[in-house]
Amino acid sequence: MNPTQAQLDACVTCGLCLPHCPTFRLTGDEVASPRGRIAAMGAIATGALPSDETYAEMMSFCLGCLACEAACPSLIPYGEMLVGAREQLAKDQPSLAGRLRRLLAGRILNMKWLLALVTSGIGILQKLRVVGFLPKRLRLMRGLRPLRVFPHSVLGVRDHTPAEPAGSVALLAGCVMDEWFPEVHDATRGVLQMAGFQVHSPERQQCCGALAAHEGAGEEARRMAQRNVSAFSGYDYVVADAAGCSAHLKEYNQWAEGGESVAERARDVTEFVAALIDRGLLPTFAEARGPVAMQDPCHLRHGQRITAAPRRLVRAAGYTPVEIDQDGLCCGAAGLYMVYEHETADELGASKAAEIQATGLTTVVSANPGCEIQLRSHLGKGYRIVHPIELYWESLS
Ligand code: SF4
Ligand code: SF4
Incomplete structure (x- = not known):
């Protein structure tokens, strides 16, 4: 409105x-x-x-x-x-274009089976090395696992209950996060379990609705939020490992009846884990593993004003964060923007890539899937784009 x-x-x-x-x-x-x-x-x-x-x-x-x-x-x-x-x-x-965007953000991305099918298809093409005809952003995706229609979702996964749990966490599965970045979910679960939390990704949950909200599909965004309010009830925290999703969960008071109950318990995984490290519930590593370039997703930096937490994780993992852009300018991903406003998105992506290339570093830390897809597309092969929780989990394991 x-x-x-x-x-x-x-x-x-x-x-x-x-x-x-x-x-x-x-x-x-x-x-x-x-x-x-x-x-x-x-x-x-x-x-x-x-x-x-x-x-x-x-x-x-x-x-x-x-x-x-x-x-x-x-x-x-x-x-x-x-x-x-x-x-x-x-x-x-x-307009027709607007309708299609709202259909994609408000319906299609929330259809797990369809996303799983598409993911498997791309995964098979990647295995067969037949990816030349795919758009660059899909061609350069992390290796997707083929034939993973049935298993491999974090949905429904309930980790073992520690004898004296530090608390319970509902993990947001998300839409593309669950299908295209399962390693990030694995790392999140692993780290939270190690800190003594019981982690569960309740089956009844939906996509958080952020993309739908940003595309003007308010009705669908409210429907998803309402279902999530009920799916996430009873947990101490609701944790998301995609910055765009955690930012949206914190605004659920605007999107669903009773949404403030989720908004109050919502945490981005970086802030949640950084606090656990600060309290001595998770270790830090002294071993020097070298410098990495930091890219701040807008919905972490501007939306949630979180910048210290991902750097805390990176340092705790033994790496040295290197700043690439003091202004924290958008990389151009911005949800579906990189598809429908691709010229502007490409201009911003190329400029972000140039800043990273100027550092000479080949590992880039970013806490949002859209940014990762955008950076991959503009940096090409030879670069590793990684979520801070993955770096930290690697150090732990
Ligand atoms: S910074 Fe000034 S011009 Fe910009 S939105 Fe705020 S009040 Fe308006
Ligand atoms: S593109 Fe400009 S107007 Fe739009 S959200 Fe970003 S800073 Fe604000």
Whole structure:
């Protein structure tokens, strides 16, 4: 729904967000800036401008990276305003492309069997080395396991109960996370078990709904959130190992009845494990394993203001974090953005890759699947993109 007048009025048009906005930096155009977008939302709300294709393009060009929200002295809830505006646009401007995106984000990615089937197909092609015709982003995916339609989901997995558990954790399986990054789930479970937690990935859960929300598929996002509120009841914590998902779980109070119960218990795995390390419940390793490049996913850095935790894990694993971008500019992945706004996504991805290449490092740490796919696609072979929890788990094991 369109942003409220109070949200719109919070923008004092100071422009402090502009240098932090990737689309403004690329174009220098006010309409591609947070201030311009907020002004357009205001004009739509008062009826001064029509909710037309130009407005739809303006909103669609935004990455939703939240760098503006983090920079804004008026604490403007830009992310909430953007998803509201996009949901309204889905009703006012139901284009075919928009419908397809909402179908993908709101339905298809939540169909486990279909995702498993596609994953197996790509896995078989990877094994046969017949991947030339696939889009670059899929061609360079980590090796996917073929023929894994039946097993290999973390869904339903309940780890052994320690004699005196430190607490219970519901692990969010996610959509692509469960199919394409099972090693990250394995590492998360392994580390949490080692700290004495009982880890369970309840079967009734759904995709968190973040992609659906960002694409304006509000109804589907609310439906998924509501189911997850019930699936995650009774656990001490709800942990996600994808930054986009943990950020969305923390906003469940806006998406489901009783959603605040999930929002309060939701943790990104990096912050959860860093706190356990700080409390001495998990070890650190003194062995020097060398430098690694740090890439901050927007929904960790700007959305949750978490930057120290992934570095804590990297240091605890014996590696030295090396900064690549002080501004934490978006890599261009931004959910489905890298598919439908691929030119801008490629420009941002290439610039992020150049920053990494300039360091001479070949291991890059990133805590979000979209960023990993984007970095793989722009860095190519010879680079390892890894979640901080995987690095830490490797050290433990
Ligand atoms: S920094 Fe905040 S108040 Fe200033 S122009 Fe940007 S959104 Fe508006
Ligand atoms: S979310 Fe990112 S791309 Fe969109 S206006 Fe804010 S800074 Fe710019």
